[in-house]
Amino acid sequence: MAYLELDKVGYTYPNGYQALREVSLSCELGEAVAIIGRNGAGKTTMVKLMNGLLKPTHGRVMVDGTSTDQEDAAHVAAKVGYVFQNPDDQIFQDSIRREIAYGLVKKHVARDRIGGRVAWAAEVCGLGDSLDSHPYDLPFSQRKFVTIASALVMDPQVLILDEPTAGQDRAATDLLAGIIQQVTAMGKTVITISHDMEFVTRHFQRGIVMADRQILMDGPIARIFRDDDLLEQAHLARPYLAQLAQAWGFHDVLTSEDFMAALPQTSLLTNQ
Amino acid sequence: MSVISLEHVGYRYPLGREDAVHDVSFQVEQGQVCALLGANGSGKTTICNLIRGFIPRFYRGEPTGQVQLAGRPVEQYDDAELTETVGYSFQNPFTQMSGVKDNVREEIAYALENLGVEREAMAARVDAMIDLLHLDDIADANPLELSGGQRQRVAIAAVLVTDPPIVVLDEPTSQLDPQSTEDVFNIIALLKRQGKTVILVEHKIDLVARYSDLVILMEGGRVAMSGPARRVLTDPQVLDHGGQLPEVTRFFLERNKKLGLNDPVPLSVEDAIKRYGRKGA
Structure with missing residues (x-):
C-alpha cells in the first residue's frame, strides 16, 4: 500500500454543497506531484482531505496505513503538513522564529532541539536572516515562506503547498523550486497546487488534472500537456x-x- | 498633459529604516497601460499608494518630489475627488472586502452608495459589473466566504463600478487560474479602449508584455529601467535588476546567444508568429 491513498473519496459540506465527487489516487514517498485545474475545481478540498482538516463524507483516505477517520486531525497533520493558500490564515506569533517554532513548542519538543530545527527550516525557506522580524514586516508573498517553514519544521512525510506560486517574483519561484527539490530528495512527498504552468512543467513529472470537482487525469506532465481535449476540458493552456x-x-x-x-x-x- | 506624472518622488514609511521609493520619475499618458514590475519589496505598491494619495493621507510621513494627476498635484485633491479619480484594487485579495456588506451585489454597490448614486442607476451599474466579471453565480454569496480568486474578481468589479478615469490594479490576478487571468487582461484591454489609464502591478510577465504600453522596472525603491514594453522586455538586463522576461523572449535571447544569431526577439507567441510566420521551421 502506498503512503497516501485516496479510495473513492468524496466530500459534501454540511450545507449540502458537494465539493468533491469521487476521487482515487495514491502517492509514494519521494514523489513531487502537481495538482492543476481552474478555481473551484476541487483542488483545495482534495488536499484538505489528505491532511485530515476535512474527513471524507464517503470513501476513505489512508495515510501510512491508517484511515484519517480513525485519527484526530493533529495526528494526521503530523504526517501530512498543509500550507494554506492564505498565509494570514495561519500566522499569529510576533516573530518569525516563534512562528516557525510554535508547533514544536506545542508538541513539547526539547528546547535544545528546537533551535536547530527552526534554523534549518528557516534556511531552506530563505528566511535565515529574518528570524527575528515580525511576520507582518514581510510582504504578503514572503509570508508564504514563513508558513512553509512552519510546516516543514514538524518533519511531515508529505508536504502540501496550496498555490505557493501565487504573486511570487522570480527569486521566490526559484526558491520554491529549490524547496521542492530538497524536500523530495529527503524522501518526502510534495504535493503542490499551482496555476503557473511553466513552473509545473519545469519542476514536476506527475500531474493531477482536476475539473468540476473530480480528477480528469493523473499521469506524466508531458502527456497532460500533449492532450488538447483534456486541456480544453480543464480550461488549461500549455x-x-x-x-x-x-x-x-x-x-x-x-x-x-x-x-x-x-x-x-x-x-x-x-x-x- | 500626462494623466499621471511623478517627478523625483521619494518616500519613507514612518517606521521604515530606509526609503521605500527614491527619486522616482515617470509619466503615463491617457489610455496607456503602464506596468510596474520588479521583485517583491522593490517599491511597486508604495508607488500605487502615492498615486492614490493613501500616502500621506493614510500612511503618514512626508513624501518628497511631486505626484500629479491630470496636471494637478495630488495633495490638492480632496478625498472624494481622489476616490472618483483613482480606482484602486489592493494587492491582498483577502483583505479587500469591506467586511460590512452581506453579499457580493451590495459589496460592489458600496462605493456607489458612498458617492450618493441613485438606486436605479446603481442597480444597472452593479449588474453590468456582475456581467463583465462573470459573477452571476456568486452575486448573492457572502463576500467573506469567497475563495481568493472569487474575491479578486469581486474586488475588480467594486473598483470599476465607479467608472474612474485612472485604475490602479495591484496584482489583480495573483489568485486566479489561467482562464480568469486572461479574462482580467481582456478587461484591461477594454479599459484601455475606453480611454482609461491603467497602472498594473503584475508578475505574469508574458501577459504584461502583450497588454502594456509602458513598463517601469523597480529595484530597491528606484527605477532601474523604463520605457516602451517592447524595448524594455526584450532587454536581457531586466534579469540583472530582479525582473523577469516573457518565456518566448527569454527563449529567443538564449537561442541567439547560443547560435551567434541576430534573429528578431519576439515578446509573445502572437508576436513570434507575426515575425517568423506560421511555420518558423
Whole structure:
C-alpha cells in the first residue's frame, strides 16, 4: 500500500454543497506531484482531505496505513503538513522564529532541539536572516515562506503547498523550486497546487488534472500537456513556449531545452 | 498633459529604516497601460499608494518630489475627488472586502452608495459589473466566504463600478487560474479602449508584455529601467535588476546567444508568429 491513498473519496459540506465527487489516487514517498485545474475545481478540498482538516463524507483516505477517520486531525497533520493558500490564515506569533517554532513548542519538543530545527527550516525557506522580524514586516508573498517553514519544521512525510506560486517574483519561484527539490530528495512527498504552468512543467513529472470537482487525469506532465481535449476540458493552456512550438508543428516540445533541440541551428529568417 | 506624472518622488514609511521609493520619475499618458514590475519589496505598491494619495493621507510621513494627476498635484485633491479619480484594487485579495456588506451585489454597490448614486442607476451599474466579471453565480454569496480568486474578481468589479478615469490594479490576478487571468487582461484591454489609464502591478510577465504600453522596472525603491514594453522586455538586463522576461523572449535571447544569431526577439507567441510566420521551421 502506498503512503497516501485516496479510495473513492468524496466530500459534501454540511450545507449540502458537494465539493468533491469521487476521487482515487495514491502517492509514494519521494514523489513531487502537481495538482492543476481552474478555481473551484476541487483542488483545495482534495488536499484538505489528505491532511485530515476535512474527513471524507464517503470513501476513505489512508495515510501510512491508517484511515484519517480513525485519527484526530493533529495526528494526521503530523504526517501530512498543509500550507494554506492564505498565509494570514495561519500566522499569529510576533516573530518569525516563534512562528516557525510554535508547533514544536506545542508538541513539547526539547528546547535544545528546537533551535536547530527552526534554523534549518528557516534556511531552506530563505528566511535565515529574518528570524527575528515580525511576520507582518514581510510582504504578503514572503509570508508564504514563513508558513512553509512552519510546516516543514514538524518533519511531515508529505508536504502540501496550496498555490505557493501565487504573486511570487522570480527569486521566490526559484526558491520554491529549490524547496521542492530538497524536500523530495529527503524522501518526502510534495504535493503542490499551482496555476503557473511553466513552473509545473519545469519542476514536476506527475500531474493531477482536476475539473468540476473530480480528477480528469493523473499521469506524466508531458502527456497532460500533449492532450488538447483534456486541456480544453480543464480550461488549461500549455506554457507559452509550448504554445508557440505547437503552432509551429512541434507537438512534443514542452520546455525551452526541447524547443532548442527541435529547431534548426540556423537563423529562422533564412528558412522562410 | 500626462494623466499621471511623478517627478523625483521619494518616500519613507514612518517606521521604515530606509526609503521605500527614491527619486522616482515617470509619466503615463491617457489610455496607456503602464506596468510596474520588479521583485517583491522593490517599491511597486508604495508607488500605487502615492498615486492614490493613501500616502500621506493614510500612511503618514512626508513624501518628497511631486505626484500629479491630470496636471494637478495630488495633495490638492480632496478625498472624494481622489476616490472618483483613482480606482484602486489592493494587492491582498483577502483583505479587500469591506467586511460590512452581506453579499457580493451590495459589496460592489458600496462605493456607489458612498458617492450618493441613485438606486436605479446603481442597480444597472452593479449588474453590468456582475456581467463583465462573470459573477452571476456568486452575486448573492457572502463576500467573506469567497475563495481568493472569487474575491479578486469581486474586488475588480467594486473598483470599476465607479467608472474612474485612472485604475490602479495591484496584482489583480495573483489568485486566479489561467482562464480568469486572461479574462482580467481582456478587461484591461477594454479599459484601455475606453480611454482609461491603467497602472498594473503584475508578475505574469508574458501577459504584461502583450497588454502594456509602458513598463517601469523597480529595484530597491528606484527605477532601474523604463520605457516602451517592447524595448524594455526584450532587454536581457531586466534579469540583472530582479525582473523577469516573457518565456518566448527569454527563449529567443538564449537561442541567439547560443547560435551567434541576430534573429528578431519576439515578446509573445502572437508576436513570434507575426515575425517568423506560421511555420518558423
